[in-house]
Amino acid sequence: MSSPKARGIRVASGEPKQRRFVFLLLDRFTMLSFAGAIEPLRIANRVLGRQAYVWKLAGENGTEVTCSNGASFKLDMGLDEIEREDTVLVCGGIDVQQATTKPILNWLRREARRGAAIGGLCTAAYTVAKAGLLDGKRATIHWENQDSFIEEFEDVKLTKSVFVVDGNRMSTAGGTASIDLMLKIIAEDHGEDVANTVADQLIYSAIRTDQDTQRLSIPTRIGVRHPKLSQVIQMMEQNIEDPISPADLAEDVGMSTRQLERLFRRYLNRSPKRYYMELRLQKARNLLMQTDMSVINVALACGFASPSHFSKCYRAHYKTTPYRERGSHGTSAIATPRLSV
Known part of the structure; x- marks a missing residue:
């Protein structure tokens, strides 16, 4: 060659x-x-x-x-x-x-x-x-x-x-x-x-610049192209520590709360409240596994007013408590990313 x-x-x-x-x-x-x-x-x-x-x-x-x-x-x-x-x-x-x-x-x-x-x-x-x-x-x-x-x-x-x-x-x-x-x-x-x-x-046909973001767009990630749904999810992702109520989310995109509920049920098979909770719990799990933040501070960073409510929601979703999650992975897991690309 x-x-x-x-x-x-x-x-x-x-x-x-x-x-x-x-x-x-x-x-x-x-x-x-x-x-x-x-x-x-x-x-x-x-x-x-x-x-x-x-x-x-x-x-x-x-x-x-x-x-x-x-x-x-x-x-x-x-x-x-x-x-x-x-x-x-x-x-x-x-x-x-x-x-x-x-x-x-x-x-x-x-x-x-x-x-x-x-x-x-x-x-x-x-x-x-x-x-x-x-x-x-x-x-x-x-x-x-x-x-x-x-x-x-x-x-x-x-x-x-x-x-x-x-x-x-x-x-x-x-x-x-x-x-x-x-x-x-x-x-x-x-x-x-x-x-x-x-x-x-390198057969590298799409050179990216520092203006390109690393994650796929919301429509691509969720497999749905609906502008108002994407807008609501973006607001959720940007407001984890201080969650926005479904009524306020709906109002911000010009919908009724009932219309927002139907939109989430149709495309994501869950309520807006459930989807929002899953986003918050996912962030909480990342913080538990990647940092040495106290469980209380993790709860606050993810919008939970009390450790008991956080523990209850976490157990319902992950089938274990935040304390056991951290303990089962040991001290090394606290500082370990779940994925490394």
Whole structure:
């Protein structure tokens, strides 16, 4: 197969010098996010016909690390000092809180003081935020981790974007979002033509920007295209801590309460009140499993006025109490995302 460079691609004038990335692989990192970041660099080198990008794999023990699917990677380095011009991309995954150790935090803070650009892929935005490197900055993280992230890092301006670049700090939502971030970097370094050719090589036909959101639209998620139903669900999702009454929801979209009831029954086979309760309980379960918030504070964050009412509703839906849920998963599960893309 001939090199894509043969297509006559015009590289941005004034070729930049070689750029190095240091991938800090946390224990049980997600392979998809890592591959989505490193493969565009490899292909960009092929397109350009030179080693425009080089990289090193780093980890706390400096020898080997295992990702969430069980595959192991040999490391090039431990937590050694790097060059000021290097870009550090922290790769997270399952149990990111446990994988975010004190030596890793100290290393990130040190390299940040020395001027390195630093990013977090997938759940690793947590690690970068824990090091205090996202305070006052915009960031993103996988949608399932957003509730717990907001509770812990109040000084970070969390978005729902696929990826975010704020100065010399970067973050992605996980999964294939790493590809979009790297294509943006390649375009800035070498021009849109090169980035587009890299995307073609990846069979990546829909390049996303930082304006794209990570979750499917409400109609796509629920499998129903009804504008007023989508509008009500959006209001519910945005008002978990202070729930809105069905009567007020109906009024806001120009319907009667009875019409709203019929709409939910027809398309979702449940009442608006039941659907709203399920959203609140889902957030509560995320907070119980991903944070060390007290059960009382979880209840308040999800719109329950009393722990007893929260426990009753939780038991009815999940067949266990909030206390048993947390205890059955152990301390590690409190800090563990249920899913890592």
